[in-house]
Amino acid sequence: MPDTAGHRRVMLKCSGEALMGDTAFGIDFPTLNRIAGDIASAVRAGTGMAIVVGGGNLFRGVKTAAAGMDRASADHMGMLATIMNGLALADALRAAGLVAHAWSAIPMPTVCRPYVRDDALAALDRGEVVICVGGTGNPFFTTDTAAALRAAELKCDLIAKATQVDGVYSADPKKDPSATRYDRLTFDEALAKDLQVMDTAAFALARENHIPVMVFALDGEGGIAEALTGNGRSTVIDNA
Numbered sequence: 001m002p003d004t005a006g007h008r009r010v011m012l013k014c015s016g017e018a019l020m021g022d023t024a025f026g027i028d029f030p031t032l033n034r035i036a037g038d039i040a041s042a043v044r045a046g047t048g049m050a051i052v053v054g055g056g057n058l059f060r061g062v063k064t065a066a067a068g069m070d071r072a073s074a075d076h077m078g079m080l081a082t083i084m085n086g087l088a089l090a091d092a093l094r095a096a097g098l099v100a101h102a103w104s105a106i107p108m109p110t111v112c113r114p115y116v117r118d119d120a121l122a123a124l125d126r127g128e129v130v131i132c133v134g135g136t137g138n139p140f141f142t143t144d145t146a147a148a149l150r151a152a153e154l155k156c157d158l159i160a161k162a163t164q165v166d167g168v169y170s171a172d173p174k175k176d177p178s179a180t181r182y183d184r185l186t187f188d189e190a191l192a193k194d195l196q197v198m199d200t201a202a203f204a205l206a207r208e209n210h211i212p213v214m215v216f217a218l219d220g221e222g223g224i225a226e227a228l229t230g231n232g233r234s235t236v237i238d239n240a
Helices: 029-044 061-066 071-095 117-125 143-153 187-192 200-208 223-228
Strands: 009-014 048-053 100-104 129-133 158-163 184-186 213-217 234-238
Touching (some): 184 187
Antiparallel strands (some): 213 234
């Protein structure tokens, strides 16, 4: 079991699909509130928390572009979906007793705060949760890349990527029962094996800034706190 304890500030990458629960589309609010409660437990245990949330539960730019829409326009629509998810997550976190706000790479000050690095750092230093939305603000970049970029900017010492499985496998374990699960990998090994945990731009940012990536499952209550304390199942990818 990888040792992931002792991290001072974590970048949590939460997919939009994680907010759907068992539904086919949109936000399942019991699931959203459970995730917010898990985040609150981790914060109260002393972990500073920045979050990048995806938008795939509402809109997926790449899929839409493949159907014939201009990729840049589709990606911009996907960024707007992440803003909606971030607003919902911030509201759930405030209901759980935390101070949390969405900070957008796309300026829309009447809706949420514009992302300004120094302001976001100050909020984290005050113990607030910073939810980074709008991706990087540019098309052709995934929210994985946004998570790695913001992790470097906000001085995070871990990228915690929440997925539907409890780590990184050699193949999809839902389709291949013989798939091998890894406890630890280097960035080079993950790229060489083409495990597709994150895109190459995200991996490059994490590797160059010496920020390990932890992959874990978000499907159970308390999963975030367990993963961050090293008590849950996960895979850690780093430079070692």
